Amino acid sequence: MSLISVEDAVARMLAGVTHLGEESVPLREARGRVLARDLAAKRDQPPFRASAMDGYAVRAEDTPAGAWLHQIGEARAGSHFSGTLRPGETVRIFTGAPVPDGADAILIQENARADGERIEVLEPVAAGRHIRAAAVDFREGETLLQAGRRIGTRETALAAAMNHGVVPVRQRPIVAVLSTGDELVEPGEDPGPDQIVSSNGVAIASMVAACGGVARDLGVAVDDKQAIADAAAGAEDADILVVIGGASVGDHDLVQPALSEKGLKVDFWRVAMRPGKPVMFGTLGRTCVLGLPGNPVSALICALVFLKPLIAAMQGAEGAEPTRLLPLAADLPEVGNRQQYLRARFVEWQGRTAVTVADDQDSSLLATLARSDALIIRPPFASAAPAGDVVSVIDLAQALS
Numbered sequence: 390m391s392l393i394s395v396e397d398a399v400a401r402m403l404a405g406v407t408h409l410g411e412e413s414v415p416l417r418e419a420r421g422r423v424l425a426r427d428l429a430a431k432r433d434q435p436p437f438r439a440s441a442m443d444g445y446a447v448r449a450e451d452t453p454a455g456a457w458l459h460q461i462g463e464a465r466a467g468s469h470f471s472g473t474l475r476p477g478e479t480v481r482i483f484t485g486a487p488v489p490d491g492a493d494a495i496l497i498q499e500n501a502r503a504d505g506e507r508i509e510v511l512e513p514v515a516a517g518r519h520i521r522a523a524a525v526d527f528r529e530g531e532t533l534l535q536a537g538r539r540i541g542t543r544e545t546a547l548a549a550a551m552n553h554g555v556v557p558v559r560q561r562p563i564v565a566v567l568s569t570g571d572e573l574v575e576p577g578e579d580p581g582p583d584q585i586v587s588s589n590g591v592a593i594a595s596m597v598a599a600c601g602g603v604a605r606d607l608g609v610a611v612d613d614k615q616a617i618a619d620a621a622a623g624a625e626d627a628d629i630l631v632v633i634g635g636a637s638v639g640d641h642d643l644v645q646p647a648l649s650e651k652g653l654k655v656d657f658w659r660v661a662m663r664p665g666k667p668v669m670f671g672t673l674g675r676t677c678v679l680g681l682p683g684n685p686v687s688a689l690i691c692a693l694v695f696l697k698p699l700i701a702a703m704q705g706a707e708g709a710e711p712t713r714l715l716p717l718a719a720d721l722p723e724v725g726n727r728q729q730y731l732r733a734r735f736v737e738w739q740g741r742t743a744v745t746v747a748d749d750q751d752s753s754l755l756a757t758l759a760r761s762d763a764l765i766i767r768p769p770f771a772s773a774a775p776a777g778d779v780v781s782v783i784d785l786a787q788a789l790s
């Protein structure tokens with residue numbers, strides 16, 4: 390049986406993706422959305438020379454220690470002083486206020502002593518000190534956030550400072566999530582002795598929300614072609630249908646037969662990865678269909694490798710999981726023909742942060758996944774790796790937050 394590589398599978402899946410439409414949303418509601426256009430500054434920041442400290446606006450040359458200055462006014466944030474400083478004069482100033490014309494430094498108040506309107510200089514100050522130049526942060530017209538950037542806290546702050554109250558973003562993909570299996574009951578229900586709680590549906594929906602999609606829970610369909618086909622009808626207007634379970638080769642693995650009758654075109658099935666081999670991708674009309682293996686850890690790792698980039702691509706964003714290189718704290722054996730995703734923990738090893746794998750990598754073990762800090766990625770046919778060898782690692786706290 391031939392398996393497609395993870396790299397080829399992801400590339401094939403992304404090759405057919407088109408961007409979703411664009412919409413405008415208030416910046417306050419834009420968290421997690423992806424910019425559909427570049428965002429340029431609508432003004433200079435700061436728009437004027439601004440004081441960085443509370444104190445006195447001065448001419449630096451007037452400030453030998455012991456000099457006395459005459460206070461002629463006050464400048465506050467939001468209210469400038471309209472005159473011009475002449476020799477021997479100062480203006481009381483507060484952080485964020487426009488620096489008056491004629492002043493070239495701020496004498497901080499700790500280095501001054503006020504006696505009515507007479508101000509004694511306790512420490513000289515150099516020209517330019519504690520003044521932020523106009524537009525030192527950015528200039529009007531400068532593009533600071535590019536299309537494709539996901540809006541988090543930093544982007545929100547910058548877009549706001551650029552004076553964007555409303556931002557152009559990509560629509561959120563609608564992701565229908567269908568679990569399959571006679572054995573499944575929803576979390577919190579009263580399972581029979583042969584039954585299993587459906588953890589995958591709710592977990593994938595959580596991931597969809599975290600990736601900026603809109604999850605539509607289609608619940609659980611029993612292992613029956615008609616039941617699966619009927620339930621999948623709830624995804625007709627969805628951008629993505631995720632079907633969980635029934636992906637393998639057993640007599641009760643009916644997802645492909647059920648959806649084929651509705652017109653599913655399978656692009657790939659079975660990928661050279663472990664866990665996750667039975668993952669399937671195809672299209673049903675305009676809906677992308679991702680078939681995830683039922684084993685809970687396989688489902689989540691496949692969602693990380695395929696669903697996250699798919700959702701990101703529809704929004705015009707980068708979705709590949711960032712990796713970093715860390716040394717192994719213990720030996721690993723050689724790899725077979727499937728790329729491995731090994732649950733692992735961060736440990737201190739020879740004075741450095743290193744990774745060590747969990748003993749049992751069975752793809753049903755969610756507690757092990759929750760205890761793990763990282764996934765070690767090992768490519769197909771990699772040779773045995775001794776402790777100290779560097780491996781590629783995904784940080785789970787970010788990847789499956």
Ligand SMILES: Nc1nc2c(c(=O)[nH]1)N[C@H]1C(S)=C(S)[C@@H](COP(=O)(O)OP(=O)(O)OC[C@H]3O[C@@H](n4cnc5c(N)ncnc54)[C@H](O)[C@@H]3O)O[C@H]1N2
Binds near residue numbers: 586638
């Ligand atoms: N003869 C073979 N058997 C299996 C193969 C194979 O190549 N040849 N592949 C194995 C691999 S690898 C995996 S992964 C599983 C994939 O199975 P399915 O996708 O068909 O999933 P199911 O059989 O429906 O379920 C597997 C397992 O996962 C549990 N499950 C299913 N859905 C959920 C859910 N929503 N929440 C929690 N747990 C779920 C289910 O109860 C089973 O225990 O096949 C191997 N077999």
Ligand code: MOO
Binds near residue numbers: 664666667682684
């Ligand atoms: O490879 Mo399956 O996806 O491990 O259990």
